[in-house]
Amino acid sequence: MVKRLGITGGIGSGKTTVCRIFRVLGVPVFVADTVARQLMNGDPAIHDAINAIVGKDLYLSGELDRKELAKIIFNRPELLRMVNAVVHPAVLRMFDRWAERSDAPYVIMEAAILFEARADELVDRVATISAPVEERIARVMGRNDLSREEVIRRINNQLEDEEREDQSYYVINNADNEMIIPEILKIHEDMLRLAERDR
Numbered sequence: 009m010v011k012r013l014g015i016t017g018g019i020g021s022g023k024t025t026v027c028r029i030f031r032v033l034g035v036p037v038f039v040a041d042t043v044a045r046q047l048m049n050g051d052p053a054i055h056d057a058i059n060a061i062v063g064k065d066l067y068l069s070g071e072l073d074r075k076e077l078a079k080i081i082f083n084r085p086e087l088l089r090m091v092n093a094v095v096h097p098a099v100l101r102m103f104d105r106w107a108e109r110s111d112a113p114y115v116i117m118e119a120a121i122l123f124e125a126r127a128d129e130l131v132d133r134v135a136t137i138s139a140p141v142e143e144r145i146a147r148v149m150g151r152n153d154l155s156r157e158e159v160i161r162r163i164n165n166q167l168e169d170e171e172r173e174d175q176s177y178y179v180i181n182n183a184d185n186e187m188i189i190p191e192i193l194k195i196h197e198d199m200l201r202l203a204e205r206d207r
Contacts, residue, residue: 011114011203012107012130013195016122017137018166019159020144022182026137027118029192035199036112038103040119040127044095047102048072057094061087082161096125104130113203123167123175132202135178135195138169143184 015030017023027037047054049071058072059065062080066073081088107115107130119127128134139147141163148159173179178198180191 009206010107010110010112011132011199011206013114013116013199014122014128014131014134015116015118015137016120016134016172016176017139017182018144018169018172019120019162020146020148021137021139021169022147022188023118023120023137026135026180026182026188026192027116029189030116030196033192033196034112035114035116035196036110037116037118038106040099040103040117040122040125043102044099045072045074047095047098051098054094054098058091061090061094078158082158082165085165088165092121092125096127100125100127100130103127114199121166123172128175133177133199134175135180136169136172136176137180137182138173139182139184 013035015023015027027039031037048058055067055072058077059067062077066077077091081091103117107117114132117127117131119125122128122131122134144163145156145159148154148162149156152159154162178191178195180188180195182188
């Protein structure tokens with residue numbers, strides 16, 4: 009069976025950059041956030057569930073009003089948990105099917121909330137990407153239309169880096185002055201050895 013590596017890290021830690029390098033190495037990457045977004049837009053049962061949770065229609069334009077959803081749920085942790093409980097199981101089922109069809113030695117699931125969604129139970133090993141909070145805030149503000157306060161709120165809704173690192177097999181330090189490619193190559197070689205060993 010194909011081996012599975014989970015890649016996680018808080019918002020702005022650099023998961024996308026790290027996964028881009030793995031893709032160059034020929035490793036298929038499943039981006040959980042992208043799939044979740046597709047399901048939230050395209051699955052009628054998920055539409056209905058989200059509207060019921062927030063108590064209003066967030067699909068007036070035909071697509072989910074993500075900004076409005078974020079505004080509602082990031083201040084109310086219980087609603088965030090309820091939305092995640094609707095979306096995560098569907099994403100994990102899709103990952104399972106996707107991974108089973110792969111003929112690569114190993115595949116990657118990239119997920120910001122890998123542990124919170126219990127996706128770590130579906131992978132063989134987890135790599136956490138860590139970066140200093142101030143760098144993460146600057147990165148997110150630079151690419152998204154979010155205020156410093158909004159970014160901090162999102163960071164506070166995720167696990168602390170230390171909690172992720174404690175549960176991970178690998179840790180990549182992605183501070184601006186760190187060289188991450190040697191770390192990624194080490195993990196790649198290690199995963200290939202694991203796949204070869206269990207063939």
